[in-house]
Amino acid sequence: MRNRLARILHHTIRRQLTTTTAATSHSTTAAAAALNMAQTQAPPKEITIIGGGIIGCTAAYYLTRHPSYSPSTHRITLLEASSTSSGGRTADSITDPATLADPDPASKQHSSAAAAAPRNPAHDGIAGGASGKAGGLGALWAFPKNIVRLSFRLHEELAREHGGETRWGYRRCHAGQVECRARVPGANNKNKNGNGNEGSTVETEEEDEEKAGGTSAGSCKGLHKDHKKDTKALSALGGPSDLDWLDAQDALLGYEGMGSPEDTAQVHPELFTRSMAQLAEDDGVRIITGARVTSINFSADKGDEKNVESVTYVRDGESEEQHTLPTTDCIVAAGPWTPRLLPQIPVTSSRAHSIVVRPPRPLSAYALFTSITLPRGFPQPGTGPLTRHATTVEPEIYARPDGTAYACGPTDQDEPLPATSTAEVRVDEARCDDIATQIAGISEELDGTGQGQAEVLARQACYLPQGGPFIGPVPHMKGVIVAAGHTCWGIQNAPATGKLVSEIVLDGEARSARLGACDPARVVR
Ligand SMILES: Cc1cc2nc3c(=O)[nH]c(=O)nc-3n(C[C@H](O)[C@H](O)[C@H](O)COP(=O)(O)OP(=O)(O)OC[C@H]3O[C@@H](n4cnc5c(N)ncnc54)[C@H](O)[C@@H]3O)c2cc1C
Structure with a gap:
């Protein structure tokens, strides 16, 4: 009730402060005083968030935006186990995507000037897992339905409010499924119609233009060989003409649209997550990296319910010293590590590899779910060349506004989830090389194998959390969400998720959407 009053007053004040017409300074002052009173009467909360992935960081952000939050009343601490950005990446990978972020890469010709906010080294370790190594796609056709629409809209609002296009590469995009047959790199490939195109004497308009000293449509266009032929092949397949970075004539067999800018968007997940952390910290959240929670502690059981009292954590580099943080509300957002603290929550995990490549020019805004047939003889650096028969692989490829492209491969169970944090995730370089070769087989511009036009910037691995999402109070553990x-x-x-968590903590219930099947009460009896 008090919270509701505070929220109403808060909105009243905002309206009054932004309206230059009717508001009098007297009513504004009175409303502000009433809000202060409501906030000072709210019982102070000691909120601890475990995990500095995208879920923990958006929860921190939305807690600070909640109408009844006040940094002088409530204390929020986010504890992240890792303190490095290099976990789950090979030594030669870039670790600072902010150096690439650039909403208009064509104009800057891949300069390393950062358009995003400068990296805060104190936040290294934030987004060190899947939250920094995901594709970053958002869509109204995602699941679960009870939170998708709200989340898609909030992404848009966050981008508008905080300059997300520049800061974390937010943009609307297309999504499609493509069926392809890979070219064997370096071989005299027949195209899918059986016609070899190597040594062709047919010259395209682009080649003519190149000979004449350049192209009419920008400095990069001529880099894409047989661009006109590919465009024709693509439109014959019903594909969009601006998807001009696939070798449509040689590799593409089919295209089916899945999403359009109306219902599909993307962010750079690491930049988004770190931005959420920064914005939360700017509003009073204390962020401690290199702080691994070892236990959630409870006061003595009262019947079948116990109350959270504190969390215990250890710091990187300190031997066995344990720190205790008094806690009234504990948000467990430890991704795949969650069952280590809450064994009753059935989150499972699988490792997944991905790469980031820099093609020779910015690519049109597509996220592609591929199905690629690799012919016999196709080199697979990880698993060895396909000597016997063809196989099908399904890497996902996301063009990004920073001028890079991201591609991820299948999940595996070869390496169990590391004991402590993202810092210990091991990368199987051969799996990354397989992804690089597969996408090179369908696009010269994505070819980072050394024979093509792209450069591999990062080889990485992380753990995909599965089984949920679970969002809400944990039964029998008062104060644990x-x-x-x-x-x-x-x-x-x-x-x-972050918004719902903030409401559960500060309003006592989820208000913006139903928890539905996400409610942990459905799995914990
Ligand atoms: C290859 C791949 C591609 C993906 N693409 C997309 C996509 O395009 N769109 C999309 O919506 N989703 C995508 N996802 C899914 C998305 O990445 C994850 O669902 C999301 O990042 C999970 O975030 P999280 O914060 O729950 O977990 P994580 O990112 O794993 O973060 C959990 C954090 O908790 C920390 N932690 C763990 N234990 C402790 C402890 N005891 N104390 C303190 N800290 C602890 C960890 O160090 C870690 O930093 C993709 C996932 C993968 C693997």
Whole structure:
């Protein structure tokens, strides 16, 4: 009730402060005083968030935006186990995507000037797991339905409010499924119609233009060989003409649209997550990286319910010293590590590899779900060349506004989830090389194998949390809220999750959407 009063007053004040017409300074002062009173009467909360992935960071952000939050009344601490950005990346990978972020890469010709906010080294470790190594797609056609629409809208609002286009690469985009047959790199490939195109004497308009000293449509266009032929092949398949970075004539067999800018968007997940952390910190959240929670502690059981009292954590580099943080509300957002603290929450995990490549020019805004047939003889650096028969692989490829492209491969169970944090995630370089070769087989511009036009900037691995999402109070543990297990839509669904968590903590219930099947009470009896 008090919170509701505070919220109403807060909105009243905002309206009054932004209206230059009717508001009198007297009524504004009175409303502000009433709001202060409501806030000072709210019992102070000691809120601890465990996990600095996208879920923990958006929860921190939305707590600070809640109408009844006041940094002088409530204390919020976010504890992240890792303190490095290099976990789950090979030594030669870039670790600072902010150096690439650039909403208009064509104009800057891939300069390393950062358009995003400068990296805060004190936040290294934030987004060190899947939240920094995901594709970053958001869509109204994602799941679960009860939070998707809210989250998609919140992504848009966050981008508008905080300059997300520049700061974390927010943009609307297309999504499609493509069926392809890979070219064997370096071989005299027949195209899918059986016609070899190597050594062709047919010259395209682009080649004519190149000979004449350049192209009419910008400095990069001529880099894409047989662009006109590919465009024709693509439109014959019903594909969009601006998807001009696939080798449509040689590799593409089919295209089917899945999403358009009306219902599909993307962010750079690491930049988004770090921005959420920064914005939360700017509004009073204390962020401690290199702080691994070892236990959630409760006061003596009262019947079948116990009350959270504190959390215990250890710091990187300190031997066995344990720190205790008094806690009234504990948000467990430890992604795949969540069951280590809450064994009753059935989050599982699988490792997944991905790469980031820099093609020779910015690519049109498509996220592609591929199905690529690799012919016999196709080199697979990880698993060895396909000597016997063809196989099909399904890497996902996301063009990004910073001039890079991201591609991820299948999940595996070869390496169990590391004991402590994202810092210990091991990368199987060969799996990354396989992804690089597969996408090179369908696009010269994505070819980062050394024979093509792209450069591989990062080889990385992380753990996909599965089984949920679980969002809500944990039964029989008063003050403990879980937000974990977000599957392949955690980037898309993070803002809604963060907002719902903030409402559960500060209003006592989720208000912006139904918890529905996400409610942990459905799995914990
Ligand atoms: C290859 C791949 C591609 C993906 N693409 C997309 C996509 O395009 N769109 C989309 O919506 N989703 C995508 N996802 C899913 C998305 O990445 C995840 O759902 C999301 O990142 C999960 O976020 P999280 O915060 O729950 O977990 P995490 O990112 O794993 O963060 C959990 C954090 O908790 C910390 N932690 C763990 N234990 C402790 C402890 N005891 N104390 C303190 N800290 C602790 C960890 O160090 C970690 O930093 C993708 C996932 C993968 C693997």
